[in-house]
Amino acid sequence: MTRPATETPVLTGDDRTGLRWVARSLVDRAGTRVDDPAWVAAARRSWEDLPGGVRALVREFRRHSGPDGRLLLTGLPVGDPPPTPAVTGSAQLTPTLPAALLLLVASGPGDPGAFAAEKSGALVQDVVPVPGEEEVQGNVGSVELTFHTENAFHPHRPDHVLLLCLRGDRDDGGELRTCCARKIVPDLTERTREALYRREFATAAPPSFTEGGTGSAHAVLTGDPEDPDLCFDEAATTGLTDQARDALAELRVVAHRRYDAVRLRPGDLAVVDNRVTLHGRSAFTPRYDGEDRWLQRTFAFTDLRRSRDHRPGDGSVLAK
Ligand SMILES: O=C(O)CCC(=O)C(=O)O
Ligand SMILES: [Fe+2]
Numbered sequence: 282m283t284r285p286a287t288e289t290p291v292l293t294g295d296d297r298t299g300l301r302w303v304a305r306s307l308v309d310r311a312g313t314r315v316d317d318p319a320w321v322a323a324a325r326r327s328w329e330d331l332p333g334g335v336r337a338l339v340r341e342f343r344r345h346s347g348p349d350g351r352l353l354l355t356g357l358p359v360g361d362p363p364p365t366p367a368v369t370g371s372a373q374l375t376p377t378l379p380a381a382l383l384l385l386v387a388s389g390p391g392d393p394g395a396f397a398a399e400k401s402g403a404l405v406q407d408v409v410p411v412p413g414e415e416e417v418q419g420n421v422g423s424v425e426l427t428f429h430t431e432n433a434f435h436p437h438r439p440d441h442v443l444l445l446c447l448r449g450d451r452d453d454g455g456e457l458r459t460c461c462a463r464k465i466v467p468d469l470t471e472r473t474r475e476a477l478y479r480r481e482f483a484t485a486a487p488p489s490f491t492e493g494g495t496g497s498a499h500a501v502l503t504g505d506p507e508d509p510d511l512c513f514d515e516a517a518t519t520g521l522t523d524q525a526r527d528a529l530a531e532l533r534v535v536a537h538r539r540y541d542a543v544r545l546r547p548g549d550l551a552v553v554d555n556r557v558t559l560h561g562r563s564a565f566t567p568r569y570d571g572e573d574r575w576l577q578r579t580f581a582f583t584d585l586r587r588s589r590d591h592r593p594g595d596g597s598v599l600a601k
Contacts, residue, residue, distance in 0.1 A: 291355075292334060292335065292338070292354060292355070292356065293334055295332060295334070296332045296334040296335050297356055297357070297358070299331065299332035299335070300331060300332060300335055300357065300358070300382070300385075301357075301358040303327050303330045303331050303385065304358065304378055304381040304382050304385060305378065305381075306327070307320075307323060307324060307327050307376075307381040307384075307385065308376055308377065308378055308381050310323055311323075311376030311381075312376070313375065313376075314374060314375065314376070315373060315374055315375065315376055315380050315384070315403070315404050315405050316374075316402075316403065316404050316597065316598075318596065318597070320376060320384070321384060321392075321393060321404070321597060324381065324384035324385050324387075324388050324393075325388045325392065327385055327388075328385060328388040328389055331385065331389075335354075335386075336389065338352065338354070339352070339386060339389035339390060339552070340389060340390075342390070342552065342554070343389065343390040343391075343583070346461075346554035346557060346558070348461065348463050348464065349459065349461050349463075349464075349541055349558070350459065350461030350462070350463060350553065350554040350557045350558030351459045351461070351541075351551055351552060351553045351554060351558055351560075352551070352552040353543060353549060353550070353551050353552075354386070354549070354550040354552070355546070355548060355549050355550075356548050356549075357382055357445065357548045357549070357550050358378060358382075358548065359378060359379045359382070359445065359446075359447050359547055359548050360377075360378050360379070362379075362447040362448055362547075362575065364571025364572070365409055365447075365448055365571055365572060365573045365574070365575040366407055366409055366575075367409060367410065367411055367412060367567075367569045367571075367573070368411060369411050369414065369421060370400050370401065371400070371406075371407040371409055371411075372400045372401065372403030372405060372406045372407055373403070373405040373406070373407060373577055374403060379405075379445055379447055379577050380404075380405045380577070382445060382550065383404075383405050383443055383445055383550075383577060383578075383579040384404065384405070384579065386443060386550060386552065387441070387443055387579045387580070387581040388581075389581075390440065390441045390552070390581045390583060391440055391441065391581040391582045391583040391584065391585065392581065392582055392585045392597070393579050393580065393581060393582075393597060394439065394580055394581070394582045394585060394588070394592075394597045394598070394599065395579075395580060395597060395598050395599070396432065396435070396598070396599045397598050397599065397600045397601075398486075398601075402597075402598035402599075404579055404597060405577050405578070405579050406420075406577065406578045406579075407575065407576075407577060407578075408420040408444065408575070408576035408577065408578050409421070409573060409574070409575050409576075410422070410423040410565070410567035410569070410573055410574065412567075412569050415567075418516040418517075420576075420578070423455075423564060423565050423566065423567050424564050425561070425562070425563055425564045426561045426562040427514075427515035427516050427561050428458070428460055428513070428514075428515045428533075428536050428537075428540070428559040428560065428561040429513070429514040429515060429516065429517070429559060429560065429561060430511065430512045430513055430514060430555055430559060431553075431555050431560070431580070432486075433484045433512050433513060433514040433517065433518060434484040434485060434486050434514075434517065435486075435599075437582070437587060437588035437591055437599060438512075438555060439555050439580030439581060439582055440554070440555055440556060440581060440582055440583040441552055441553065441554060441555060441580070441581040441583075442552070442553040442555050442560065442578065442580060442581075443550060443551070443552050443553075443578065443579045443580070443581060444457065444545070444550070444551045444552075444553070444576045444577075444578050445549070445550045445576060445577045445578075445579075446545035446546060446547055446548065446549045446550070446575075446576050447547060447575040447576065447577060448547060448572070448573070448574060448575040449544060449545055449546045449547060449574060450544070450565045450573070450574040451572060451573075452565065452566060453544055454563060454564060454565030454566060454574075455544075455562055455563060455564070455565035455574045456542040456543060456544045456545075456562065456563045457542065457543050457544075457545055457551055457560065457561075457562055458540045458541070458542045458560060458561045458562060458563065459540060459541050459542075459543075459551075459553055459558050459559065459560045460536045460539055460540035460541070460558065460559045460560075460561075461541075461554075461557055461558045461559075462502070462508075462509055462510070462511035462557045462558070463508065463557065464539040465511070465532065465535050465536055465539055466502070466509060466511075468535045468538070468539060469531060469532065469535060470531065472528075473527070473528040473531045473532065474502065474506070476524045476525055476527070476528035477500065477501040477502040477528050477532065478500050478501075478502050478503070478506075478509075479500060479524075479525065480498045480499055480500045481498065481500075481520060481521045481522045481524070481525040482498065482499055482500065482501050482513075482518055482519065482520055482521060482525055482529070483497075483498055483499070483518070483519055483521060484499065484512075484513075484514050484517050484518045484519075485517045486517075498521060499512060500512075501513045501518070501528070501529070501532065508557075509557075510556045510557055511556075511557055511558070511559065513529075513532065513559060515533060515536075515559075515561075536559060540559075540561075542563070545576065552581075585597075
């Protein structure tokens, strides 16, 4: 079922023109690599040059991500993309306009960053279907991708997940689904809410993490009961007690009832607040002919300092 999110903030024509200008000028100053620390620093500084309308939307979202816990910016200049890649581990290594847009917008809510275990720590990663991986519960798959907090198992999971559409699905499949704790929690029974606050859950690393592993026992809901954080992966989180398992079953049912969906079009950028919002994707049928759905993804970390002991040389990549 497809439902629009309650709010889609609108960028003005001037906002879009300004954004394009700043992103182009960032590309003009690029070296040969997206992850060149000098280019990441240039993106951070260029944030200040973005139109006030863009900065205001992103900064307000950073402060409070609203009832949907996701922001949708539309009509961004992604140019005319080459054929959609169809290989495992695909990432945008060379500077392009979409890569510039992602690093720029990620510099608003925080700083861009990545995990060495995922796509070699590339800051801009391709989200594309890969032949033979159709059934995988990861972004290379094309079956339904179930609801998840990004890297739910990790102590330094990203605060925001940015997904920029370069090419939509030609059959209108592959809708991005988001489900915010602010919609889920009021629909849960008191008993389930209490159970989700207990540290009686374990979450395994996703298949994209080549080294795998399971984080320590954690709670699914944390923080103020009026507006809790939510950490859950339908495919990877298990309950360690009967009550925990019952609570997850109810959480799943409510998430599937309360989600919002969007069919991303080229130039649409979704920013998901990973502290409070789950995301997933409906199934689609790839043809591997260069015209398949193609998103590019960047993670933003609100306080990069917190993961300093995971990032050798104070770089952008978490090594563990
Ligand atoms: O394909 C999508 O819409 C979402 C994929 C996803 O969950 C991700 O790349 O983190
Ligand atoms: Fe994801």
